Each structure stands twice: as C-alpha cells, then as structure tokens.
Amino acid sequence: MSNVSCISNIVRLNRLAEPYFLNVRQYRLVTSNYAAFWKSRKVGTSYCHVQNFEGCWEKYMIFGESYSASKNVMVRDMTVIEDFLNEDEERSLHEEVEPYMRRLRYEFDHWDDAIHGYRETERLHWNTQNASILQRVRDVAFPPGTPQLSLVHVLDLAKEGVIKPHIDSVRFCGNTIAGLSLLSDSVMRLIHEKNREQVVDILLKRRSLYIMRNTARYEFTHEILGNAHSKFGDQIIPRGRRISVICRNEPDTTTETK
Known part of the structure; x- marks a missing residue:
C-alpha cells in the first residue's frame, strides 16, 4: 500500500x-x-466568602418602613445562605435527631418565657455524614481559630409553637449564632432592643443556613413568627414543624453578663 x-x-x-x-x-x-x-x-463557602454575600440580601431581608439605622451594618451581620443543604442532607440530619426528639413532649413553659411549643436537646456526637455537614457550617460561619462550643443545639418547634422576641444570653454563647432550618420555611423578625421602630424581617427557607452575629446578635431581639403572622412582605409563609440545628462560638468572657 x-x-x-x-x-x-x-x-x-x-x-x-x-x-x-x-x-x-x-x-x-x-x-x-x-x-x-x-x-x-x-x-462549603469559606468564612471570607460569606462576607461578600451582601449582594443577594434582598432575597431574604426586608427592612421596615421606619427603619433608619445603617442597613449596611445589618446586611453585614445577618446572612442567609439558601439551599445550604440538599434534600439528602436534610433527611440525614432529621433522621439522626428524630428518634430522640420523638421521645420528648413539647413544652410550653420556657425558663425565660422565650419559647412556646418546643422540644430541645444538645448533641456532641454525630454520624460521619452529619459531622461533615456541621463542619461545613462551622467553616462558613466562624473565622479560622474561633473557639466554638462542641455541643450543637437542636430546637424542635411545633407547628403551633412560637419563639418570642429575645436576645440570647451572653453567658451561653459568643457573638455568632449559625442555624440550619429543617422541615419548614419560617420568618425571623429582628427588632432593635431600644428602638422598636427598627424592624427587619428575615426569610429562612427550608434547608437554608442563617448566620447572626455582632449587631444582629446583641442589639436586636429575634423571634420566629407564628403561623398567624408568618408573612414576608405581602407573601404568606405557611409554617409547619421546624427543627433548627445551631452551632455557636464560646462566650466572650470580657462581655458583661446579661
């Protein structure tokens, strides 16, 4: 050839x-x-990248008409990351906590009258998949090297339950609270402790992660609205049973105890 x-x-x-x-x-x-x-x-998104999430805040944050404080500060200190979990991850977390939560009764008398219709626990040990998810939360929410509480707070709010306006005591956690929302959408309302005209509504979609720090943590009360008032702007947000899985950093010993 x-x-x-x-x-x-x-x-x-x-x-x-x-x-x-x-x-x-x-x-x-x-x-x-x-x-x-x-x-x-x-x-997961790094802590530094979360600082640049400010461009999408209008999707999950509505300021009241009388709000006159710095919006930039609130946008900086209150972050929501939608779809932080996928469906399998949500199911995995739920399946791990459900057997224990199911044995508890919903309570309607909280020690500081902040929550009605709730069950709660704290967990130290998680299965491998869920430990990885929680590590992702920690990597996103806290700067490297931040001392964090080992126990993860699990709060189960009944469909008819409410979380009333309150500021978490500085005795129990530091300047940052990071919570995963399981099973239901909900609306968190922030109201300035000293000027109640300063109101911000936060849409917490199912499988989202919220990170509340500094100004939002210390100067504003936060609450989860009950079904009768669960609205985000003009949109009604039906609320069912909600489980929040919350990571926190250690209390600042230099902060005055409340």
Missing part, C-alpha cells in the same frame, strides 16, 4: 471517529464541571 493510500485511510478513520471523540470530550467536560460543583458544595 502506498503512502498516499495510508494517509487517505487515516484521514477517513479520523473523520469517522471524530463524533466519538467529540462526545468523549463533552462527557469529560460535563463530568468535570459536575465534580467541581459538588467539591465546592461539600467544602
């Missing part, structure tokens, strides 16, 4: 094989992008 014939056959084979190699390249591109997406999701 002449060199010309060999070259001709090679060209013909390359043309026949070209669609196959094109599909292979497209497959590799798609799987590469998919893997990169899930890798970034599992690692």
Whole structure:
C-alpha cells in the first residue's frame, strides 16, 4: 500500500471517529464541571466568602418602613445562605435527631418565657455524614481559630409553637449564632432592643443556613413568627414543624453578663 493510500485511510478513520471523540470530550467536560460543583458544595463557602454575600440580601431581608439605622451594618451581620443543604442532607440530619426528639413532649413553659411549643436537646456526637455537614457550617460561619462550643443545639418547634422576641444570653454563647432550618420555611423578625421602630424581617427557607452575629446578635431581639403572622412582605409563609440545628462560638468572657 502506498503512502498516499495510508494517509487517505487515516484521514477517513479520523473523520469517522471524530463524533466519538467529540462526545468523549463533552462527557469529560460535563463530568468535570459536575465534580467541581459538588467539591465546592461539600467544602462549603469559606468564612471570607460569606462576607461578600451582601449582594443577594434582598432575597431574604426586608427592612421596615421606619427603619433608619445603617442597613449596611445589618446586611453585614445577618446572612442567609439558601439551599445550604440538599434534600439528602436534610433527611440525614432529621433522621439522626428524630428518634430522640420523638421521645420528648413539647413544652410550653420556657425558663425565660422565650419559647412556646418546643422540644430541645444538645448533641456532641454525630454520624460521619452529619459531622461533615456541621463542619461545613462551622467553616462558613466562624473565622479560622474561633473557639466554638462542641455541643450543637437542636430546637424542635411545633407547628403551633412560637419563639418570642429575645436576645440570647451572653453567658451561653459568643457573638455568632449559625442555624440550619429543617422541615419548614419560617420568618425571623429582628427588632432593635431600644428602638422598636427598627424592624427587619428575615426569610429562612427550608434547608437554608442563617448566620447572626455582632449587631444582629446583641442589639436586636429575634423571634420566629407564628403561623398567624408568618408573612414576608405581602407573601404568606405557611409554617409547619421546624427543627433548627445551631452551632455557636464560646462566650466572650470580657462581655458583661446579661
């Protein structure tokens, strides 16, 4: 066979094989992008990146008409990350806490009258998948090296339950509270402790993560609205049973005890 014939056959084979190699390249591109997406999701957004989440605050934050304080400060100190969990992760967390919570009765007398219709516990040990999820929360919510409480607070709020306006005592946690919302959407309302005209409503969608720190943590009361008042702007937000899984940093011993 002449060199010309060999070259001709090679060209013909390359043309026949070209669609196959094109599909292979497209497959590799798609799987590469998919893997990169899930890798970034599992690692989680870093604490530094959360500081730049301010551009999407209008999706989850509504300021009252009389709000006159610095909106920039509130946007900085109250962050919500939608779809922080996927459905499987939400199910995994729920399935781990449910057997214990199911044995408890809903309480309607809280020690400081802050919560009605609730069950709660604190957990130190989690299965491997859920420990990884909680580590993602910690990586997002707290600067590297921040001393954190080992116990994770689990609060189960009944469909008819409410969390009344309150500021968490500085005896029990530091300047940052990070909570996952399971099972139901809800609306958190922040009201300035000394000027009740300063009101901010926060939409906490199911499977979202909220991070409340500094000004939002210390200067504003927070509450979870009951079904009768559960609205975000003009939108009614039906609220069912809600479980929040909350990570906190250690109390600041230099802060005056409340």
